[in-house]
Amino acid sequence: MADIKRTATRQAYGEFLKEYGAERKDLIVMSADLSGSNKTDLFEKEFPERFIETGISEQDLYAEAAGIALSGHVVAASTFAMFAAGRAYEIIRNSIAYTHANVKICATHGGITVGEDGASHQTFEDIALMRVIPEMVIINPADAVSAKILMRKEFERDGYSYIRLGRAGVPDVYDKDADLQIGKAVELKSGNDIAIIATGIMVDAALKAEELLAAEGISARVIDMHTIKPIDEDIIIKAARECKGIVTAEEHSVIGGLGGAVAEVTSAKCPCKVVRVGQQDCFGGSGKPAELLEKYGMTAADIVKAAKGII
Amino acid sequence: MKTVHELNEIARDVRMDALRGIHAAGAGHPGGSLSVTDILVSLYFNVMNVDPENPKMEGRDRLVLSKGHAAPALYSTLAHRGYFDTSEMLTLRKLGSRLQGHPSMKLCPGVEMSTGSLGQGFSAAVGMAIADKIDGKDRKTFVITGDGELQEGIIWEAALSAAKHGLDNLIAVVDWNNLQIDGVVDIVKKVAPIDEKFSSFGWATFVCDGHDMQALLDTYEKAFKVSGKPVCIVARTHKGHGVSFMEDQAGWHGKAPDDEQLAQALSELGGDR
Ligand SMILES: Cc1ncc(C[n+]2csc(CCOP(=O)(O)OP(=O)(O)O)c2C)c(N)n1
Numbered sequence A: 001m002a003d004i005k006r007t008a009t010r011q012a013y014g015e016f017l018k019e020y021g022a023e024r025k026d027l028i029v030m031s032a033d034l035s036g037s038n039k040t041d042l043f044e045k046e047f048p049e050r051f052i053e054t055g056i057s058e059q060d061l062y063a064e065a066a067g068i069a070l071s072g073h074v075v076a077a078s079t080f081a082m083f084a085a086g087r088a089y090e091i092i093r094n095s096i097a098y099t100h101a102n103v104k105i106c107a108t109h110g111g112i113t114v115g116e117d118g119a120s121h122q123t124f125e126d127i128a129l130m131r132v133i134p135e136m137v138i139i140n141p142a143d144a145v146s147a148k149i150l151m152r153k154e155f156e157r158d159g160y161s162y163i164r165l166g167r168a169g170v171p172d173v174y175d176k177d178a179d180l181q182i183g184k185a186v187e188l189k190s191g192n193d194i195a196i197i198a199t200g201i202m203v204d205a206a207l208k209a210e211e212l213l214a215a216e217g218i219s220a221r222v223i224d225m226h227t228i229k230p231i232d233e234d235i236i237i238k239a240a241r242e243c244k245g246i247v248t249a250e251e252h253s254v255i256g257g258l259g260g261a262v263a264e265v266t267s268a269k270c271p272c273k274v275v276r277v278g279q280q281d282c283f284g285g286s287g288k289p290a291e292l293l294e295k296y297g298m299t300a301a302d303i304v305k306a307a308k309g310i311i
Numbered sequence B: 001m002k003t004v005h006e007l008n009e010i011a012r013d014v015r016m017d018a019l020r021g022i023h024a025a026g027a028g029h030p031g032g033s034l035s036v037t038d039i040l041v042s043l044y045f046n047v048m049n050v051d052p053e054n055p056k057m058e059g060r061d062r063l064v065l066s067k068g069h070a071a072p073a074l075y076s077t078l079a080h081r082g083y084f085d086t087s088e089m090l091t092l093r094k095l096g097s098r099l100q101g102h103p104s105m106k107l108c109p110g111v112e113m114s115t116g117s118l119g120q121g122f123s124a125a126v127g128m129a130i131a132d133k134i135d136g137k138d139r140k141t142f143v144i145t146g147d148g149e150l151q152e153g154i155i156w157e158a159a160l161s162a163a164k165h166g167l168d169n170l171i172a173v174v175d176w177n178n179l180q181i182d183g184v185v186d187i188v189k190k191v192a193p194i195d196e197k198f199s200s201f202g203w204a205t206f207v208c209d210g211h212d213m214q215a216l217l218d219t220y221e222k223a224f225k226v227s228g229k230p231v232c233i234v235a236r237t238h239k240g241h242g243v244s245f246m247e248d249q250a251g252w253h254g255k256a257p258d259d260e261q262l263a264q265a266l267s268e269l270g271g272d273r
């Protein structure tokens, strides 16, 4: 296989902060002893006076971010997804959401592709946790290009959000002038036998699955659900009407994330078969990202299998 | 009982196998593994009542590595102590291995608490010591934390609990290397003076050289004489200790040596051992 260019969405985040920081003087960026991993160090080098290092104190990080935002700033506050959505959960709920603070929770190292660090660092619960917080906007970009476009849109908006970013490089799915809107999913491939609704790194896997299915005469629609909340109900209902069923694909638990959100929409508005590809209610473990995706059933082949199971 | 000379020899082997494991994995945390090795070796070989043949032995002392990223040092110490073969170190961080990136008590014999999320191991160790008080069990709980880790609020919540319960069956050792990922602890978010902070939280405290086996052993002796209070030993260490190019370098917190770097590290540590 030819070498495809791969960029991690966390890298796009760091580059975005550096660009955007020059435009927005009220932008404050924060990290909790992970500035190199989160890529917030790219901003820190440019604007040290607007960078805040909290040390290894994630609860403090998000409550301080709330205080700074409520004093008139837009704040990007970062740590690993495990410690953002997990460790600081109730602080995000009460000090950021309940107060409507303009904090962008930019969480890197989401999902199984964290790799060798193992189960203690691999979160499959973060999207589910964030989804139950009222009015939380959740963005899970498929590639570095869309990550930058969506972050710019989100940072222009006044409000809190959870932006899930990855550790490992992903191939580009989009062109840099793609017209993307928060809350509006993208149909990347048309097809009427089955709809694959994917998010994050699973969008690339869904595109590969579409090719594999096409080779067997099955036409798959591929949808990038980059915004998990608010979810694009229209595109889901349309897929439910026009296809024989839906496969959801996410690097997250099959409980409470994209799969759960899609099933909530279809069950109320247009019942159809929804099969969820994702982490099957178990902990992860150490290994290389590709090995882990295979072991835990989050590859193109798993999507194909799910699709065939419906048809 | 090992002599100080023997302990130093063991520590050298433990460091070498920890590095071999990290190198084979292509990822891991050498800096904090090398800084904590002497603390682990002194405890497991001369202080703790444990039985590698029977890891769940009733009445054994327990140790929680709250700075779970130093797992390679813990695994290597356990291997040299006889819990499993040192060759298993080469499976570190690999798919299906018992030696996960961060310690898993469900998988690895001798590991008493699954850690990796900083701060929680310390608090769990306080819980273990409370349980032993309630159950009238006469044994010790040891917990090892990083100095950067002390920035987690949970540490201080648990420190208050430990003092409240008068946990003289609990000994915390702080691996005071003054480095964390983003740099010098004193600059990132100062935690010093660590001993005074713990004293004011109601703990007995001692400061010692964390790379001097005799000093560590003497300090544990003193700690065992304390009654009515938990003990905190602030052990002065150096990240990357024993490998010149890793020593006191924040950049070696979380990356694996390449072939050449491993060869150099092994030759500095042990010659042709
Ligand atoms: C709750 C939590 N936050 C962040 C991390 C990521 N992390 C791993 S090691 C580390 C630095 C630890 O520094 P220190 O406690 O001083 O350990 P040492 O210097 O001994 O390696 C950080 C921030 C983590 N594992 N857990």
Ligand SMILES: [Mg+2]
Residues within 6 Å of the ligand: B146, B147, B148, B175, B176, B177, B178, B179, B180, B185
């Ligand atoms: Mg340290």
